[in-house]
Amino acid sequence: MSPHEDxxxxxxxxxxxxxxxxxxxxxxxxxxxxxxxxxxxxxMAADPELAAEHARLVAxxxxxxNVQRPVVSDDFLARIAAIAEVKDAEDAxxxxxxxxEPLPQWQQSNVVEMRPRASRWFNSFDWRQMAASIxxxxxxxxxxxxxxxxxxxxxxxxxxxxxNGHRRSLLAATPVDIVSSxxxxxxxxxxxxxxxxxxxxxxxxxxxxxxxxxxxVIGDKPMPALVYRHHEHLITLVAAPRxxxxxxxxxxxxxxAGGFFLVHWTDDAFSYxxxxxxxxxxxxxxxxxxxxxxxxxxxxxxxx
Amino acid sequence: MAGAPDGGTVxxxxxxxxxxxxxxxxxxxxxLSLARWLTGNAADAEDVVQEACLKAHAGIAGFAGGNPxxxxxxxxxxxxxxWMAKNRPRSVVAVGDLADLDDVSxxxxxxxxxxEAVLIAKANSAAVEAAxxxxxxxxxxxxxxxxxNGLSYREIAAMLGVPQGTVMSRLARARGLLMTxxxxxxxxxx
Numbered sequence: 001m002s003p004h005e006d007x008x009x010x011x012x013x014x015x016x017x018x019x020x021x022x023x024x025x026x027x028x029x030x031x032x033x034x035x036x037x038x039x040x041x042x043x044m045a046a047d048p049e050l051a052a053e054h055a056r057l058v059a060x061x062x063x064x065x066n067v068q069r070p071v072v073s074d075d076f077l078a079r080i081a082a083i084a085e086v087k088d089a090e091d092a093x094x095x096x097x098x099x100x101e102p103l104p105q106w107q108q109s110n111v112v113e114m115r116p117r118a119s120r121w122f123n124s125f126d127w128r129q130m131a132a133s134i135x136x137x138x139x140x141x142x143x144x145x146x147x148x149x150x151x152x153x154x155x156x157x158x159x160x161x162x163x164n165g166h167r168r169s170l171l172a173a174t175p176v177d178i179v180s181s182x183x184x185x186x187x188x189x190x191x192x193x194x195x196x197x198x199x200x201x202x203x204x205x206x207x208x209x210x211x212x213x214x215x216x217v218i219g220d221k222p223m224p225a226l227v228y229r230h231h232e233h234l235i236t237l238v239a240a241p242r243x244x245x246x247x248x249x250x251x252x253x254x255x256x257a258g259g260f261f262l263v264h265w266t267d268d269a270f271s272y273x274x275x276x277x278x279x280x281x282x283x284x285x286x287x288x289x290x291x292x293x294x295x296x297x298x299x300x301x302x303x304x
Numbered sequence: 305m306a307g308a309p310d311g312g313t314v315x316x317x318x319x320x321x322x323x324x325x326x327x328x329x330x331x332x333x334x335x336l337s338l339a340r341w342l343t344g345n346a347a348d349a350e351d352v353v354q355e356a357c358l359k360a361h362a363g364i365a366g367f368a369g370g371n372p373x374x375x376x377x378x379x380x381x382x383x384x385x386x387w388m389a390k391n392r393p394r395s396v397v398a399v400g401d402l403a404d405l406d407d408v409s410x411x412x413x414x415x416x417x418x419x420e421a422v423l424i425a426k427a428n429s430a431a432v433e434a435a436x437x438x439x440x441x442x443x444x445x446x447x448x449x450x451x452x453n454g455l456s457y458r459e460i461a462a463m464l465g466v467p468q469g470t471v472m473s474r475l476a477r478a479r480g481l482l483m484t485x486x487x488x489x490x491x492x493x494x
Contacts, residue, residue: 025472059424059425064432072332080357259323259326
């Protein structure tokens with residue numbers, strides 16, 4: 001056994017030459033962790049054939065980068081965007097037009113002009129396209145969330161921010177900054193970070209397990225957020241310390257943003273925003289139980 | 305507390321439209337690109353992607369988090385094969401063939417040297433595209449998902465329903481074929 005083979009055996013890489021080449025591909029693709037990448041680079045330095053494979057791969061990647069990507073034409077974009085718009089318009093149109101007598105031609109076109117979304121799409125192809133391009137232009141110029149935020153009032157944009165935070169947490173490795181089902185851990189952690197913390201009851205017995213908490217930054221303010229799990233779904237509860245001038249919302253308010261359901265309500269100290277990808281009834285049930293849990297244990301409800 | 309049923313439906317349609325705009329529209333370029341390489345032509349790709357987007361819209365409520373691009377591309381891939389089975393039944397590779405292809409090892413490169421890498425790097429895009437188009441379907445699909453669409457091994461494995469090791473060997477095989485062709489080596493791999 002040569003010293004070279006001894007060293008190869010220690011680095012944890014495959015002995016088979018073909019498998020070793022797969023590792024070179026994985027290195028070029030950025031699929032190796034730092035330790036494995038280092039081991040592969042060492043092998044490459046000692047083996048001209050592996051080094052040549054690496055050089056060819058890098059060259060190939062350069063060649064592939066020059067392959068032309070299909071252009072998404074405005075027309076095609078509009079056609080695809082219209083898929084969602086069409087369903088929307090048709091649903092809104094059906095009940096509204098059902099009882100109304102057919103209008104004379106000139107009036108009909110008037111209606112179409114004033115209420116583009118309520119018109120049947122096959123009667124108004126241009127409108128459909130135009131509506132879609134407006135959506136798309138806004139989308140391309142500033143991102144869909146920006147569009148959502150500017151299209152509505154302040155509480156809507158807050159809702160969008162909450163939705164974005166929730167979406168980010170779904171994409172992140174972990175949805176929480178501090179993992180704990182114990183409110184005696186979560187509350188002090190939030191207090192220590194941002195000086196304010198909502199009640200954090202664990203409602204596992206009701207089917208809503210407290211996963212932990214995180215800090216959400218909305219606008220320019222850090223706000224405490226609690227994360228609950230309900231079956232396969234996560235519920236994020238953002239608790240904004242209530243401002244004096246903030247309007248009271250005693251009963252939960254229905255909202256939606258970014259494709260998620262939202263419930264908004266205020267209690268004594270906080271303005272709450274609950275958001276989830278769970279079904280609507282589950283979220284409502286969560287809100288009822290959360291509020292009941294706070295009333296049952298008011299001491300836990302005082303801010304920070 | 306819950307909204308009226310009617311209001312709820314309208315709200316949810318709006319919500320779904322917003323989610324469609326966020327999840328689907330940004331990845332249309334990737335969708336077209338994948339469909340173009342799977343069907344072999346740009347005009348068909350638009351039809352396939354439009355069909356895939358209809359399916360995506362129907363299923364958008366089921367999408368919660370995860371990677372929107374990989375999600376959409378999975379639908380586009382399925383739509384591409386459905387489309388080809390209908391329009392070009394003879395070009396579809398039977399699933400049984402794929403396992404055999406995976407056993408083929410990449411070509412050996414004893415004459416590997418830097419002039420070859422230079423040739424590969426200088427290959428014009430028409431030659432590269434022709435070489436990709438000539439790849440067997442299973443290799444082409446993996447190569448396009450990785451090198452054109454930029455998906456990770458894990459995402460490709462999940463999409464194709466094969467182990468990551470299979471993704472790696474298909475990718476290496478596909479690239480081996482391209483390198484052989486573009487690098488000007490005259491011997492054909494076994």
